[in-house]
Amino acid sequence: MLKYVISAAMLLGSSSTMATIVEFQTSQGNFQVNLFNQTTPKTVENFMKYVNEDRYQGVIFHRLEPNFVLQGGGFFYEGSIPLSQVESFGTVDNEPVYSNVRGTIAMAKVGGNPDSATSQWFFNLKDNSQNLDVQNGGFTVFGQVIGDGMEVVDKIAKLETCGSIPLVDFSQDKCSDDQVNPDESNFISIEAVTIVDDNENTADTLTPVKNTLLKPTEPDNGGDNNNGSSSSGGLFSVLMLMGAGVFFRRRYNR
Template identity: 55%
Template sequence: MILKPLFRHLSMAALALTSALSQATIVEFQTSHGNIQVNLHDESTPKTVENFLTYVNNSDYVDTVIHRVEPNFVVQGGGFKYDGDISLDPISTRGSVDNEPLWSNVKGTIAMAKVSGNANSATSQWFFNLENNSANLDLQNGGFTVFGQVIGDGMDVLEAIEDVPLCNSTPIENYTSEQCSNNDVPAYEDFVTIYNIVVVDSSTSTDGDLDKTPNTLINQPDPDDGGNGGSSSGGSFAWMSAVMLLVLGRRFTKK
């Protein structure tokens, strides 16, 4: 007689916790170079935030690496782990999410990466805008969905990551251009690692006071589209990055 009410109480508590997580609006990227807090736009880009939090809540981003840095452009992650051997392993992905290009890709925002020619192809990968990239990313490939904004001193951390030496486009500490050319295997600790992404504020909405910039270009014709529905070659950077990274991973060989 006591177990049923107890079970019901625990179930309600679990449901409340799940609900809180699904409504999270501030998350913290805990990285090897410091923590980055991001205020998510869960009310204005709900599908994208729900998709992102599904990966967060399933710990899919734990021990993933920043696999691409383009100085003065983007820091990209959410796609790969380093297994210490031959290649970077792609994380498991779920179904793609509908594009929600409401906000502009200005400096300090986070957006979803996707495949060229498919505006609704975002899955797990995301990128931080290091500069104001609105002129191209707000328009290309249906526009890239901005779903959050860096707060606090998070940009300092991103700029530190931007300064890490690159092997092709992958940031690797204590790894020389000669080692990159010689295909030496990097150490795990030399990658820029996302140790975890955790919820720090699960309030229903916390972005009301943020200075959000609307995407004013999305309804304009994409000059690179060619009439094929937003398949701009510029929108392919996420896909090409993934291909590059897999090839780069196979270049690492043990000595």
């Protein structure tokens, strides 16, 4: 893996779990995310565990669905294929308070299990509320991109993919050639996630959209219900946690 400089703020210990603004430093540019630590406290605490233990350093964006989601937090490249998986701290309770509108970050999870999120998350590239706010108990939004950060996210979202993995300088001819592997320069990596502002009230100036579609009394069966969610919700939820690992195992481990 690449060696990265660790921000001093990342070494603050338990107090850093209250940080509400973090910066994603990526190979395609930096952007900031305001975390909703007061309204989704369990999810933010879970996310910050990975930050404080440096487990997001070197992870790649392993799934891109244009005009839908950009996903990371699950895999990293250690010089060979298949990709290595991020070590998990375990699952976290679902907190579907906010809506999956464009520019928000939400937790990925396994289909049919609302409380199955671990390390993986995704950025909503468009308003996905009609689908993701209702299926599988609702996908937990725990922050939003601030400032001009979506310019960087959108830049990554315009890259070509190999399978569903966004890569740079890796043609479709190379992607279709089983003997050609992408390397560190091709993957979109997160060099660090650093704390910018640890004032727990930074979200006071924001007006996140509430999830009003999910009713507490609604039965959930992975998204295959009649409340307006997509009938493919269960499958989508499973794929949210698979993606890169499955693709590269099939492609290179023969």
